[in-house]
Amino acid sequence: QKEVEQNSGPLSVPEGAIASLNCTYSDRGSQSFFWYRQYSGKSPELIMSIYSNGDKEDGRFTAQLNKASQYVSLLIRDSQPSDSATYLCAVNIVGFNKFYFGSGTKLNVKP
Amino acid sequence: DVKVTQSSRYLVKRTGEKVFLECVQDMDHENMFWYRQDPGLGLRLIYFSYDVKMKEKGDIPEGYSVSREKKERFSLILESASTNQTSMYLCASSVTAMNTEAFFGQGTRLTVV
Numbered sequence A: 001q002k003e004v005e006q007n008s009g010p011l012s013v014p015e016g017a018i019a020s021l022n023c024t025y026s027d028r029g030s031q032s033f034f035w036y037r038q039y040s041g042k043s044p045e046l047i048m049s050i051y052s053n054g055d056k057e058d059g060r061f062t063a064q065l066n067k068a069s070q071y072v073s074l075l076i077r078d079s080q081p082s083d084s085a086t087y088l089c090a091v092n093i094v095g096f097n098k099f100y101f102g103s104g105t106k107l108n109v110k111p
Numbered sequence B: 001d002v003k004v005t006q007s008s009r010y011l012v013k014r015t016g017e018k019v020f021l022e023c024v025q026d027m028d029h030e031n032m033f034w035y036r037q038d039p040g041l042g043l044r045l046i047y048f049s050y051d052v053k054m055k056e057k058g059d060i061p062e063g064y065s066v067s068r069e070k071k072e073r074f075s076l077i078l079e080s081a082s083t084n085q086t087s088m089y090l091c092a093s094s095v096t097a098m099n100t101e102a103f104f105g106q107g108t109r110l111t112v113v
Helices: none
Strands: A003-004 A013-014 A019-025 A030-038 A044-052 A054-058 A061-065 A072-075 A087-092 A097-099 A105-110 B005-006 B010-013 B019-025 B031-038 B042-051 B056-057 B064-070 B075-080 B085-096 B107-113
Touching: A003 A087, A003 A105, A013 A019, A013 A072, A019 A105, A030 A061, A030 A072, A044 A054, A044 A061, A072 A087, A087 B042, B005 B085, B010 B019, B019 B031, B019 B042, B019 B085, B019 B107, B031 B064, B031 B075, B042 B064, B056 B064, B075 B085
Parallel strands: A013 A105, B010 B107
Antiparallel strands: A003 A019, A019 A072, A030 A044, A030 A087, A054 A061, A061 A072, A087 A097, A087 A105, B005 B019, B019 B075, B031 B042, B031 B085, B042 B056, B064 B075, B085 B107
């Protein structure tokens, strides 16, 4: 079983809609959670980090963490065509100096 | 701003060649990582280092080695390049403490012919 699972997509949403991206993880020792955005041919860039249960908002982005259910999600409000990219979920587990990445969800925002 | 710089953006090498991929970070980060990324497989960890001269194998270390002689520099070595090592290679760094993110270099697209 992979440590981090994501639906590969593609997830298609119309411009202006809310895009919802989900990620589940298997290790209950997971402590830090990250969402990265990766445009085609580019390297991942950090969108959001979240460390405690609940919601964290930053502009149009909201990260949600539920440790009891072992999932983390990313909501993108007022989606724009420029949001079209692959979104990677990553976790950092207590005691391990490394990050575990999901395989990513491809998001298409249609004008 | 944190900067992670990989020596080459694109690289073409022949089968059997020894290949060096270099990565330098300027933020005094303790941890450095090498990943490869292939379509449908996501980011797979090859090796990582948590201190100078220290290294640990990741999920797919076969066919690779690494070197970290200085804190800011982490090198990935393909001992004898093969066509199945054609991939995007990504270097990243982070501080040791929990609750800190990884910063990525721009990536090296390696093609082995």
